Amino acid sequence: MRGKIIHYNASDGKGLVxxxxxxxxxxxxxxxxxxxxxxxxxVELQFGEDGTLQSLAKVGDEVLLREKAxxxxxxxxxxxxxxxGTLKANSPGAAEGLQGGITRLGKPVLGLYAVFAxxxxxxxxxxxxxPFGGEGRxxxxxxxxxxxxxxxxxxxxxxxxWLAILACALPLFxxxxxAWLALLLPLLATLKPFWDVAWAIRKVTQQASQFDARMGxxxxxxxxxxxxxxxxxxxxxxxxxxxxxFGLKRTVLPPTDTATxxx
Numbered sequence: 534m535r536g537k538i539i540h541y542n543a544s545d546g547k548g549l550v551x552x553x554x555x556x557x558x559x560x561x562x563x564x565x566x567x568x569x570x571x572x573x574x575x576v577e578l579q580f581g582e583d584g585t586l587q588s589l590a591k592v593g594d595e596v597l598l599r600e601k602a603x604x605x606x607x608x609x610x611x612x613x614x615x616x617x618g619t620l621k622a623n624s625p626g627a628a629e630g631l632q633g634g635i636t637r638l639g640k641p642v643l644g645l646y647a648v649f650a651x652x653x654x655x656x657x658x659x660x661x662x663x664p665f666g667g668e669g670r671x672x673x674x675x676x677x678x679x680x681x682x683x684x685x686x687x688x689x690x691x692x693x694x695w696l697a698i699l700a701c702a703l704p705l706f707x708x709x710x711x712a713w714l715a716l717l718l719p720l721l722a723t724l725k726p727f728w729d730v731a732w733a734i735r736k737v738t739q740q741a742s743q744f745d746a747r748m749g750x751x752x753x754x755x756x757x758x759x760x761x762x763x764x765x766x767x768x769x770x771x772x773x774x775x776x777x778x779f780g781l782k783r784t785v786l787p788p789t790d791t792a793t794x795x796x
Contacts, residue, residue, distance in 0.1 A: 534578045535592065541570045550589060552578055557586045565590040573671075594656065594764040638701060642716070642779055646701045649719050649772040653694045657763030659726065674769055677726055697722040697773075704783075716780025719773035723766070730760065 536552030546561030548570055557578070564570055565588050575592045652658075657671035675694045700715035 534580070536576050536578050536589070538570055538572055538574045538576060541572055543569065550576060550578065550586075559586055559589055563588045597656075638704065639779075642701065642776065645772045645776050645779075646698070646719075649769060649776065650698045652765045652768035652772065653698065653722070656765030656768065658765040658769065659730075660761035660763050671763055673765055674722065674726070693718070693722040693725060710784045713780045713783040716776045716783075719769070720777045723769045723773045 534552055536550045536557070539549050539551045539556070541548035548559055550557050550559055561570070563586065568591060570576075570591075575597060576589045577592055578586060579588045581587045653674040656673060658674040659677065660671045697718040700718040703715040704712040706712075
């Protein structure tokens, strides 16, 4: 049975996990994973014959990713199949256009975009650890706009990731090689938070160094220690690099599909 940790106190090793509308108390002795329990973690629960909680373990990020990607692919496939069937029945020309669009993009590009979208929307991109050992927070690439509001400075933001997710449609509407450069937007959206965070830390360090250079360096080190990367960052980066390679290849190389004119 799957559940989610809703409370955990590291000082006494006790917590609560919610599953199927119920709450179950657990202790650290029942924990079966290498990393410590944390709030909002998805866990797998094991119960005894009498219905009492015996043990629980963290569900790995890679497992959750595969499940989310499979779920998203299933939904997209079901919706797309139904829509395509309706188009074929009511408007054969539109259905052929949709099939042509899928063919034009190619299954590798569509698959990469699906993984990028799931990673940017659902998986942790940046982790903020509490400087004194308390509970930290995780932010997806799209959710970094919340962090921007907390810090009072731009960190990522949600507009560019959404634009990057929707950019795959541009080559369908603009039949030009230049349109394939839109596939570079996921890479830009993935790397922009690095620049924003580095700029914010540099700004804080410069302000502190006006009074004491050593204090400025100490603050910069402390800020860097509180930052951690999540699986969403690496998946976004890998898929974004692959999409950028596809985009540059289709922009530079001559078209192989002579039936589709390019400007």
